[in-house]
Amino acid sequence: MIVIGGGLAGCEAAWTAANQGIRTVIFEMRPVKMTGAHTTSRLAELVCSNSLGSKLSDRASGLFKEELRILGSLLVKSAEAAALPAGNALAVDRDLFSESVEAAISTHPNITLIRAEMTEIPSDLPVIIASGPLTSDALSRAVSQLTGEENLFFFDAIAPVIALDSINMEIAFRASRYDREETGDGDYINCPFSKEEYETFVDTLLSGERIVLKSFEAALQSDTNKNGKYFFEGCLPVEILAARGKDALAFGPLRPVGLRDPRTGKRPWAALQLRQDNLAGDQYNMVGFQTNLKYSEQQRIFRTIPGLENAVFERYGQMHRNSYIAAPGLLNSKLQMIQHPNVFFAGQLAGVEGYMGNIGTGLIAGLNAASWIQGIDFPEIPSETMIGSMLYYLSHANKESFQPVKANFGIMPPLKEPARSKQERAKQYASRSLSALQQCRMTNSQSSTF
Ligand SMILES: Cc1cc2nc3c(=O)[nH]c(=O)nc-3n(C[C@H](O)[C@H](O)[C@H](O)COP(=O)(O)OP(=O)(O)OC[C@H]3O[C@@H](n4cnc5c(N)ncnc54)[C@H](O)[C@@H]3O)c2cc1C
Structure with a gap:
């Protein structure tokens, strides 16, 4: 399998698929070709903030971390190993974090890392496109051809x-x-x-x-x-x-x-x-x-x-690149293209925002691509979880008004009984999510991931 992009989503995707026994090649264009925001050649470089958000499981990004920890995320583990004191937030030493991810990727027996720009999307191989908000121009053209120009967006602007x-x-x-x-x-x-x-x-x-x-x-x-x-x-x-x-x-x-x-x-x-x-x-x-x-x-x-x-x-004020596809109608809830089942998307380019969402969709794309290659139907992640809700949003949101999504309780299915307060609601979402994920693991205990 090919993974395009050695960023947050691409590394998580490659690691996950490789652990399922899939021989995986990551193409990362840096340092041969740099983006406008990355400054190093490291894999999983954090381009801006060094915080991966809350550690508290009754906060949206904290719950997301907990779920990804259960699913065996490499990047969450690497972040925790590189953590700095930052109260309830998971802030990291960005160099240590990237080094730790790069060490895991480059020593994995099933992963080959190639430092080159991909300009085409292979039609005859499984591929996860995780080239991020600053996808190179040539690859953007290829994505635009595959998805239809009207489904690829490019810009974000600041005041x-x-x-x-x-x-x-x-x-x-x-x-x-x-x-x-x-x-x-x-x-x-x-x-x-x-x-x-x-x-x-x-x-x-x-x-x-x-x-x-x-x-x-x-x-x-x-x-x-x-x-x-x-x-x-x-x-x-x-x-x-x-x-x-x-x-x-x-x-x-x-x-x-x-x-x-x-x-x-x-x-x-x-x-x-x-x-x-x-x-x-x-x-x-x-x-x-x-x-x-x-x-x-x-x-x-x-x-x-x-x-x-x-x-x-x-x-x-200025505008900067932020490429993403309008996922609804293009992707199913496995992050797989409906029209081109060998192609999966992950990370910012899939219409996700925030470090945790990028890591999470990388993990899911890796699992689903590996299952697709092996001819196994990987179980749906329960929609009561943050990651399951995000996948549902990406595949079912209204296409006309589609907005990139980040972890938030608003995308989760409502509780059966309304909670008394915002804090109570968040706690209930978190406990419902974690028990649904545990239940899913038990039901699918024959799967190597679970
Ligand atoms: C300037 C900026 C600041 C941001 N700050 C934050 C923040 O503070 N907090 C937050 O939560 N989110 C932030 N984001 C949003 C997002 O979370 C990050 O961009 C995140 O790194 C995206 O993860 P990703 O894996 O999708 O892409 P990336 O981490 O960018 O990884 C994509 C990789 O693909 C490579 N690549 C691109 N094209 C090709 C090609 N053709 N062939 C081979 N390799 C290619 C790139 O070099 C890159 O390494 C920011 C985004 C930008 C642009």
Whole structure:
């Protein structure tokens, strides 16, 4: 079997399949070809945070870990061996973590590691595609051909950050929505618009010049792209949202509900909210203002927002690659392509977010691909578990409004009896999940994994 990508999902997938006796070749393109975010040649490099989330089993990512531990996850074990003190979170020494994964992979008798870019998807071999959010251009083209261009998405966008001392507090005011305004100490800084200011702002925003995306991405600057295709719906650039209609921002990131401008005593027509972005409290994030405007245009246009006329931008908004397929309709709940049963997807590219989801789908793709090769029907993971719920979501969510999913209790089937509190609900989800998984293990005790 081929695994494309030696990241979180790919390593977990290869390890799992190899333990089922499958001879597995991992293709990892680094260091021959680097991505825009990885900085080393190591397998399972954590590109950003070194935290794998909560260790508590009544938290979504803690429960996920517990399930993966039961299923024999290599990466959870490696993370625990590389753990740093971080309270209830599983934070790791990222070098130790990657080294430990790489050592396990490179000494496994059933695994061969090849440092090369895969540019095609084999049609005659089982393959797990786990090339992540920064899948190389050539492979993206191949995935796009296999899945249909309309099913592959590419971008995520981030919002600008502004220096607190550059915000004009004579105009902007502190409040959280529905605060009692006399306290004046809400968590957000709000920039109020009058109707005229709002309309002028929307017109200016729509005329703003955008950054031209590079290479393969540039080919996607089509009309569909202008309407938001290729972006997460929940993370649309503000200029794309604004193009949907004059009031789109006033009902979206600039909605004024629950706010009262202390200067007028009235609700503003629209309001930008700024949220604290660093511990020191001297930088504020423009909420919902992820953008692909040129930096100079961000400065010109966002300085027309009331209160931001002298804004100093500590970070400009920008877009980054985040490739994923619209899994529903393409994949079954085994992460296998319905049209091409030799092809499995795992990790971020399968429409999953967060380190735990990437590891978990790697493990499941490895198990299912191995079973498919061996002609065994691997048991369905119970839908009461976090991983089972995630697989269900990926294969059954509404395709039109599909959003990448991360571990959360909201995707799990509801409890029969409503719980008395949020904490109680989480505890019940966790105990229901773990007993369903144990039950599944007992029922399938002949399987080598269980
Ligand atoms: C900049 C950035 C920051 C992130 N920060 C966080 C965070 O803090 N917390 C969090 O939970 N999630 C974060 N994520 C999201 C996600 O959890 C990580 O990207 C995670 O590493 C994804 O796991 P993966 O296995 O799907 O992909 P990866 O871990 O990226 O692994 C994919 C591997 O495939 C290789 N590859 C790509 N194309 C090819 C090819 N054609 N041939 C061979 N190899 C190829 C890549 O080099 C890479 O090693 C972040 C994502 C990005 C892009």
